[in-house]
Amino acid sequence: MTLQTPSFSPGLEGVPIAESAVSLVEGEAGRLTYRGYSIEDLTQPGVSFEEVVALLYDGELPSVARVEEIRKELHDNRVLTPEQLEVVIQVGKITHPMFALQAATAMLAPRDNDFEPKVQTVQERGLRLIAKVGHLVGIIAQARAGRPYDGPFIGESFAGMMLRMLTGKEPSPLHVRVMNALLILQADHSAGNASTFTARVVTSTKAEPEAVVAAAIGALSGPAHGGANEGSLRLFQQIGDPKKAEQEIQRLLDDKFKIPGFGHRVYHVKDPRSKVIQTLAAEVIEPGSEIADLYEIALTVEKVATARLGDRGLYPNVDLFSGCVFAALGIPTDFFTPIFAASRTAGWMVNMKEQWESGNRIFRPSQIYVGEQARDFIPMAKRG
Ligand SMILES: CC(C)(COP(=O)(O)OP(=O)(O)OC[C@H]1O[C@@H](n2cnc3c(N)ncnc32)[C@H](O)[C@@H]1OP(=O)(O)O)[C@@H](O)C(=O)NCCC(=O)NCCS
Known part of the structure; x- marks a missing residue:
């Protein structure tokens, strides 16, 4: 019997890990x-x-x-x-x-x-x-x-x-x-x-x-998962001035910097959570406040990064705007x-x-071994 080895999918992309109804x-x-x-x-x-x-x-x-x-x-x-x-x-x-x-x-x-x-x-x-x-x-x-x-x-x-x-x-x-x-x-x-x-x-x-x-x-x-919400707000604070945002984001993208709050493994359109967060932002961010400036920077990030990366299926995720809303709540x-x-x-x-x-079978995936084949042990005294 020959066992079929499934092909390797880095990051398990496209590999189902469970049947779920949640x-x-x-x-x-x-x-x-x-x-x-x-x-x-x-x-x-x-x-x-x-x-x-x-x-x-x-x-x-x-x-x-x-x-x-x-x-x-x-x-x-x-x-x-x-x-x-x-x-x-x-x-x-x-x-x-x-x-x-x-x-x-x-x-x-x-x-x-x-x-x-x-x-x-x-x-x-x-x-x-x-x-x-x-x-x-x-x-x-x-x-x-x-x-x-x-x-x-x-x-x-x-x-x-x-x-x-x-x-x-x-x-x-x-x-x-x-x-x-x-x-x-x-x-x-x-x-x-x-x-x-x-x-x-x-x-x-x-x-x-x-x-x-x-x-x-x-x-x-x-930072590739939950930490991106902190990362995006810190980036906006670092940019500081909404007028400088466009130039700064262009430069960061030229340098291949990964914008926190942007891109997703599964969503290749704008993350629906980010749209809901924007409606919340409209309710809690006070016009003219420091957070309103940060939110304006976030909108510029969205505009510039979408123009450059949208055709590759990269759009804002939940974390692009969530930090501004958390900050507006005083968190x-x-x-x-x-x-x-x-x-x-x-x-x-x-x-x-x-x-x-659903049975709870232990996860035990396999690997593709790329190391040395079995070889003879050399005692310390003979290793030179
Ligand atoms: C979410 C994320 C981890 C998904 O990772 P992934 O599916 O493995 O995708 P990759 O990191 O391989 O990215 C694929 C390509 O898009 C680019 N890309 C992905 N996210 C990017 C981002 N936020 N800014 C700029 N470029 C980005 C990568 O540089 C890569 O380009 P390349 O093919 O030229 O090397 C990734 O988009 C990311 O790191 N985003 C920023 C962190 C973030 O917001 N995380 C919260 C997710 S809810």
Whole structure:
């Protein structure tokens, strides 16, 4: 019998890694749907992150009672023990918030380590983690800013809690609405993106949910994935003056610089999330403000880079404009990716559940060996 060796696809481009019914990215149409519902509909005013968590888990739009159930789960399970709180505060002071979040998430894991006997709790454990990761981001933000711990209030929503803890201010209803939309937009993006794939690989080893999320946070931290939202805002700040933007972007593209917030493996049209983010930008960016200048630079980046790269299928992705909206909400730049992680924890955990339900075979792909053939060992004394 001859075994067919599949051809090597760098970056696993075009290689399916799972059968999934959670979300669908349609690269040519520029469409993203969760359980069949468009992100444009799901980010309408009035839709909460909690509602979308229910949709992602259940596969159907939730009733009022079901949203209330999920809201209560996320509300009641966000508390930490005093010992956990102390560790998060300390780790938040010494490293980048993404690494602090990764360490803090791993620390929430149980003392034993074998998830298979506990697989019936996969949804319960996932919801607990979604609740806690949002809270962890807030704690790390307070620790990093040197503010005392001021944890969730009774009745505070997930978005409201995160925003207040991140900014140190009571958020306006508009800002809470926009925060909900940002969390919803980033909650899932098919099974094949780097961090969700990581989550699935770690799930396949029967690891605990905290290990799954901690690993996925590591994958998300890189500038080619989640870190691009920080990168794009920093680039706009570096350019500084909207009048210089065109010339500067032309120069960067001449130098083969990869513009953060631009290009995508799957989308070859403008990322639908970036269009939704632009409608949010119009609501929260104050004309004449410093952020309005940064947003103008972002628009110039879009114009110039699209003119140069659009015919190669490269267009703005979610991260080109998201940084400006986060900044308009008063969120510090190095917390853009941790917020992404808090929202994507929902997608990771729903993917974990789906994978267990579909057999959870361990990922063990192959390689194409290009090294030396077996050869004789030479003792040290004879190596010259
Ligand atoms: C998203 C991304 C990682 C996809 O990577 P990929 O599918 O492996 O595509 P590649 O990096 O191989 O890029 C293909 C070509 O497009 C170019 N390209 C891709 N993204 C580019 C960008 N943002 N700016 C300029 N050129 C870009 C590459 O230089 C490459 O050109 P070449 O063929 O002449 O070498 C990549 O577009 C990128 O790094 N973008 C910036 C980071 C970012 O915004 N990430 C968030 C994604 S949501």
